[in-house]
Amino acid sequence: MLLREQIANRKKHWVRAVTACNSKCLFCLDADTPRNVYLEEDEVKAELLRGREELDADKVIISGGEASLHPLFPEFIRYAKEIGYDRVQTVTNGTQYASKDFYERCVQAGLGEITFSLHGHTPELHDYLTQTPDCFKKLMKALIRCVRDPRVITNVDVVINKQNVGVLDKIVELAISVGVTEFDLLHVIPQSNAYRNREEMFYDVREHLPVLQKVFRLNRHPRFYIWTNRFPVSYLEGLEDLIQDPHKMLDEVNGRRFQVRRYLDEGNQLDCREPDRCKHCFIEPFCNTVDNVVKAQNEDDWDNWWVGNLEDVAKAPHPLPYGCQRIGFKINSLADIQWDAITPGVSVCVRPEGADPLPGETVPGTQFIAHLPNQLDLWLSGTLPTDVSVRIELNRQTAEWMLEHREMVEQHIERVHIHQPSHEKLNSAVALDVRNPKSFFEALALPVSVSGLPACMTPGAQLVDDPKDLKADIFDSETGRLDIRPLARYHVENRYRGKSVRCADCRVNDRCEGIQINMIRDQGLRLAEPLETGEWADSAHEQLMRRWPQPPPRVHDGRSAQPVADSLPGFAKPDTAPHDPLAVIAKQVELKKRKRAERRAKSKAQLEQA
Numbered sequence: 001m002l003l004r005e006q007i008a009n010r011k012k013h014w015v016r017a018v019t020a021c022n023s024k025c026l027f028c029l030d031a032d033t034p035r036n037v038y039l040e041e042d043e044v045k046a047e048l049l050r051g052r053e054e055l056d057a058d059k060v061i062i063s064g065g066e067a068s069l070h071p072l073f074p075e076f077i078r079y080a081k082e083i084g085y086d087r088v089q090t091v092t093n094g095t096q097y098a099s100k101d102f103y104e105r106c107v108q109a110g111l112g113e114i115t116f117s118l119h120g121h122t123p124e125l126h127d128y129l130t131q132t133p134d135c136f137k138k139l140m141k142a143l144i145r146c147v148r149d150p151r152v153i154t155n156v157d158v159v160i161n162k163q164n165v166g167v168l169d170k171i172v173e174l175a176i177s178v179g180v181t182e183f184d185l186l187h188v189i190p191q192s193n194a195y196r197n198r199e200e201m202f203y204d205v206r207e208h209l210p211v212l213q214k215v216f217r218l219n220r221h222p223r224f225y226i227w228t229n230r231f232p233v234s235y236l237e238g239l240e241d242l243i244q245d246p247h248k249m250l251d252e253v254n255g256r257r258f259q260v261r262r263y264l265d266e267g268n269q270l271d272c273r274e275p276d277r278c279k280h281c282f283i284e285p286f287c288n289t290v291d292n293v294v295k296a297q298n299e300d301d302w303d304n305w306w307v308g309n310l311e312d313v314a315k316a317p318h319p320l321p322y323g324c325q326r327i328g329f330k331i332n333s334l335a336d337i338q339w340d341a342i343t344p345g346v347s348v349c350v351r352p353e354g355a356d357p358l359p360g361e362t363v364p365g366t367q368f369i370a371h372l373p374n375q376l377d378l379w380l381s382g383t384l385p386t387d388v389s390v391r392i393e394l395n396r397q398t399a400e401w402m403l404e405h406r407e408m409v410e411q412h413i414e415r416v417h418i419h420q421p422s423h424e425k426l427n428s429a430v431a432l433d434v435r436n437p438k439s440f441f442e443a444l445a446l447p448v449s450v451s452g453l454p455a456c457m458t459p460g461a462q463l464v465d466d467p468k469d470l471k472a473d474i475f476d477s478e479t480g481r482l483d484i485r486p487l488a489r490y491h492v493e494n495r496y497r498g499k500s501v502r503c504a505d506c507r508v509n510d511r512c513e514g515i516q517i518n519m520i521r522d523q524g525l526r527l528a529e530p531l532e533t534g535e536w537a538d539s540a541h542e543q544l545m546r547r548w549p550q551p552p553p554r555v556h557d558g559r560s561a562q563p564v565a566d567s568l569p570g571f572a573k574p575d576t577a578p579h580d581p582l583a584v585i586a587k588q589v590e591l592k593k594r595k596r597a598e599r600r601a602k603s604k605a606q607l608e609q610a
Contacts, residue, residue: 001241001521005426008227008245012059013051014254017044017076019582021065023093024131024193025119027159027201030065031192032271034582041072043581048080058086068096074109081110089113091157093130094139103145113153115184116143120163121170129163140178147179155182157229161194162203165211172215176224185215186229190277202280205235206501216242230282233498233517237525246424246492246517252283253488258580260290260484265574269561278556287555289491290562293482296468297322297565303468304328304349304367310336316472317569318343325365328469334359334368349391349469358385367391373401380408380416389415391467394452395432399440406444413448419467420452422516424493429518436527454512455540456529463543466494480571499528506530507537510551511544 019030019037051057060080067073067090080088094116097103116139120126126136146154156175160168172183188194194201205212216239219226228242230252236243253260262268270287278284296302300323307316310331320327328349331337334356342348347365355374364387370376371393379390390412392398402409402418409416420437423429434440438457441450450461474490476483497514506512508531515527531537553559564574 002427002430004241005245009247009425010059011055011057012061013048013055013057014061014063014251015044015047015051015076016063016065016582017067017070017073018065020069021093022069022095022132023066023135025159026129026131026163026193026197027161027188028193029189029191033065033192035065037582038070041075044070044072044076045079048076048085049083052083052085058084059089060085060087061089061091063091066093066096068092068102068106074105077106077109077111087112087153089115089153091115091117092142093117093132093135094142095132095135097142097146098138100145103142107149107151111152113155114146115155115157116146117159118143118156118171118175119159119161121167121174125164125167129159129161143175143180144178153182154180155184155225156180157184157186159186159188160203160212161188161201163200165203165208167211168208168215169211172218181223182225182227183215183218184227184229185231187231187282189230189282190280191272195272195277205232209235213239233520234501234503234525237500237502240521240524243498243517243521246496249283249286249492249496250485250488253286253484256283257484258578260487262577263290263561264294264482264484265564265577267561267564268577273555273561275556275558278554281556284555285496286488286491288559289495290487291555291559292495293474293487293490294562294565296470298563299323301468302470304470306349306469306471308471308473312472313342316343318346319569320346321568322470322565324470326367339363358388360385362388369393371395371398373397376401376405376408380405380412384412384415389417392416392418394418394420394434394437394440396434399434403440403443406446409444409448410446413446417449417451417464417467418461419450420516420519422452422494422496423518424489426518426521429516429522433519433522435523438527438529452516454515454528455508455536455544456506456531457515457527459536463540463547465547475568479574480568481574482565498525500525502530503528504530505532507532507541508544511548 017039019033019035048060051060062076062080070076077088088111090111092114097114118126118139119129120136123136127133143154146152158164158168158171164171175183188201190198216226218224219242226242228244231244233243256270259270263270278287302322302324304326305316305320305324306328307313308329310329313327313329316327326347326349330351330353332353334350334352337350337359339359339361342363347363349367349369351369351371352375355372355378357378358368362385367389368379369391370379376392376398384390423432437453438459441458441461445460447460447462449464450458451464451466455463471490474482474486496517498517498520499514503509503514519527531540567573
């Protein structure tokens with residue numbers, strides 16, 4: 001799994017060359033994008049260059065529509081290689097590559113990886129789903145040519161939908177028979193054509209688990225690589241290694257960045273925001289995170305303004321924004337803090353790298369974050385200073401210490417808060433997380449405040465909210481507005497969670513966010529044990545009902561959109577969000593068409609008068 005994560009996190013950049021396509025797939029996610037737009041050469045090349053210079057990507061995917069339709073497609077490939085991309089990839093319906101001359105021009109220009117979209121094992125099924133006669137025949141001709149070419153990496157993607165899910169194994173078998181060994185299996189999501197044709201596209205995953213799992217298990221064979229794309233986490237119990245890398249969310253959000261920007265700056269909700277869609281959507285959890293962040297801004301409900309390091313403290317706005325009462329930062333040694341330099345009325349939340357005794361001087365409301373056992377030795381061995389609390393990051397070392405020094409934890413139980421941190425990368429979860437946290441809390445047997453874990457994994461605890469840490473780097477330094485990519489990364493790092501299908505039977509399911517995604521990828525969905533009966537099920541239910549008399553609102557339940565939040569102090573109110581360049585181009589194309597039609601009509605009228 002760590003190797004797969006390394007592959008998935010290779011820095012790559014998606015560049016759209018066209019919105020035109022010579023297929024009309026029933027599940028197409030881009031059909032609502034302005035069609036038949038061929039981006040100008042300088043625009044495509046500028047975006048290719050941005051991927052190298054700003055994103056440091058060494059792989060680029062030139063996409064569409066059907067990117068091969070652009071008359072300058074081979075030139076874009078050549079340019080990408082010239083500016084330093086190690087690999088150029090495209091995703092295609094394969095029809096253009098049935099021409100040997102076109103195929104050779106692209107490969108000689110530097111095209112190194114081709115992903116063919118194969119959606120049926122027969123011409124009838126594939127051509128029906130693509131709504132394109134002879135598409136299957138051309139694709140198979142191109143696919144076989146490419147598989148035989150050692151210069152090119154060849155793989156296949158399949159959009160799994162109601163029409164082909166029952167024969168998914170047959171589709172994969174066909175591709176294997178001609179030499180394909182790598183597959184990307186995409187779960188249909190409710191966008192564009194896929195939603196309009198939902199009666200034909202959406203399916204009950206549970207009904208088809210046998211065939212899905214048959215194909216998924218190919219990943220156990222050393223010859224094959226199976227990737228899932230947008231597939232629901234809850235149905236991958238026992239196959240957690242196939243859970244899509246959470247960073248894919250960054251690409252998904254980037255593809256909708258102009259809609260997200262309009263929501264943040266103008267309050268215009270995403271075009272797709274409908275409960276019937278959202279319950280099927282891969283990015284619905286991200287939309288909930290956005291709403292929760294903005295809601296907390298509007299209600300001044302954040303606690304800690306997290307700046308990063310001590311030298312950044314002086315850059316913090318005064319007063320702290322959005323209700324924050326503490327300024328948070330990391331530091332090497334507690335001795336480095338100059339307490340008299342802290343702004344009056346502001347407290348601190350500090351995470352030291354080393355182990356130092358707590359200072360005799362603090363400011364009211366200070367919170368210290370412990371992540372090492374020797375920090376706990378020093379801090380909890382005596383009396384905590386007045387109005388000071390300790391947040392303990394749960395990891396294998398701190399867990400072992402707490403079990404050995406249970407009486408110290410109990411002594412300070414009113415001012416100790418155990419938090420399970422989330423991890424952006426799987427290797428951190430593997431290295432740090434407690435194995436089976438439920439066993440730890442059963443052994444600790446204390447009603448200590450706990451956050452970051454579902455109730456089923458924290459028996460006997462007092463269930464509290466996650467720390468309300470608002471990171472300064474989530475905001476754009478020039479506008480004071482939430483920045484979309486850091487916001488998406490915040491979701492991946494802190495709020496991306498999942499559940500088992502079995503969680504539907506849990507009494508607190510509608511008040512539970514689930515297990516952090518990399519803990520699932522590391523230890524499996526088996527950690528989820530639905531609370532149905534028993535003393536802890538009763539206690540957890542009572543606690544969470546008290547915390548949320550009504551279940552927390554979610555987008556898929558029809559949650560209302562949030563009002564626009566203010567910018568950071570000192571910055572202007574949000575202006576009109578930038579327009580999607582594709583929409584601008586489409587309007588220009590439409591205007592040109594209308595003018596041509598008007599000229600033709602005028603010429604026709606003049607001829608008739610003559």
